[in-house]
Amino acid sequence: SAVISQKPSRDICQRGTSLTIQCQVDSQVTMMFWYRQQPGQSLTLIATANQGSEATYESGFVIDKFPISRPNLTFSTLTVSNMSPEDSSIYLCSAGEPRAYEQYFGPGTRLTVT
Amino acid sequence: GIQVEQSPPDLILQEGANSTLRCNFSDSVNNLQWFHQNPWGQLINLFYIPSGTKQNGRLSATTVATERYSLLYISSSQTTDSGVYFCAVVGVDDYKLSFGAGTTVTVRA
Numbered sequence: 183s184a185v186i187s188q189k190p191s192r193d194i195c196q197r198g199t200s201l202t203i204q205c206q207v208d209s210q211v212t213m214m215f216w217y218r219q220q221p222g223q224s225l226t227l228i229a230t231a232n233q234g235s236e237a238t239y240e241s242g243f244v245i246d247k248f249p250i251s252r253p254n255l256t257f258s259t260l261t262v263s264n265m266s267p268e269d270s271s272i273y274l275c276s277a278g279e280p281r282a283y284e285q286y287f288g289p290g291t292r293l294t295v296t
Numbered sequence: 297g298i299q300v301e302q303s304p305p306d307l308i309l310q311e312g313a314n315s316t317l318r319c320n321f322s323d324s325v326n327n328l329q330w331f332h333q334n335p336w337g338q339l340i341n342l343f344y345i346p347s348g349t350k351q352n353g354r355l356s357a358t359t360v361a362t363e364r365y366s367l368l369y370i371s372s373s374q375t376t377d378s379g380v381y382f383c384a385v386v387g388v389d390d391y392k393l394s395f396g397a398g399t400t401v402t403v404r405a
Contacts, residue, residue, distance in 0.1 A: 183341075213391065215392070215393075219337075224382065224395045224396065224397050224398055225382070225384075225395045226395075227392055227393070230391075230392065272337045274339065276393070280391045283327070284327070284329060284341065284344040285327075285329065285384075285393055286341060287331075287338075287339040287341075289336075289337070289338045290337045290338060290339075292337060
C-alpha cells in the first residue's frame with residue numbers, strides 16, 4: 183500500500199490569491215489524481231497528473247484555474263489560482279496503478295477562502 | 297460514465313446495532329473500493345473488493361459483480377464508526393475512480 187502525505191493540511195486564504203498544495207507518495211506510482219470535495223458533497227475528480235506531460239483535466243476544470251505539476255513518479259502539486267469563496271473545499275490527492283489496482287488517498291488539504 | 301448509487305443516504309444507529317450499506321453501479325467494473333471518511337476528512341481504505349467477500353474485524357463486504365452491487369456490513373457498531381462511507385468504482389474501460397454520494401452513518405451511545 184502507498185503512504186501519501188499532503189501539505190498544507192489546512193489553510194485560510196484571501197480571495198484573489200493562489201495556494202499550492204503538495205502531494206508526496208512514499209513509492210513510485212504510475213498514476214496520481216487530484217480531487218475536490220465541496221462541503222457536504224462527494225469527491226469530484228479534478229485531473230489526472232501525468233509524469234512528464236500535461237495533466238488531463240475533467241469536464242468543468244481548466245488548467246488556468248488548477249495548474250498541476252508532476253515532476254517525477256512520487257510527487258505532484260496542485261495550485262488553486264485566483265481563489266474565490268466557492269473554492270472552499272477539501273482537496274485530496276490519490277495514487278494508484280492503472281485499471282485494476284487499489285487507490286490510496288492523502289489526508290487532504292482543507293481550504294477556506296474568505 | 298459509470299453511475300454509482302449508494303443507499304441509504306443517512307443511517308442512525310444505536311451503539312451495538314448491525315447495519316448494511318448498499319452500492320449499485322451501472323456497468324462492469326475492474327475495481328470497487330469502500331472508504332470511510334472520518335470527521336477530519338481523511339479517507340480510510342476499508343476494502344478493495346471488485347468481486348467476492350472479505351472481512352476485517354467488525355466490517356465485511358460482498359460484491360456481486362454479475363448483478364452490479366456491493367454491500368458493506370457493520371456489526372456491533374461503535375461511536376467511532378460514525379462518518380461518511382463511500383463506494384467508488386473503476387469501469388472496465390477506464391482508470392478513474394467514480395464515487396457514489398456516500399452514506400452518512402451516525403452511531404449514538
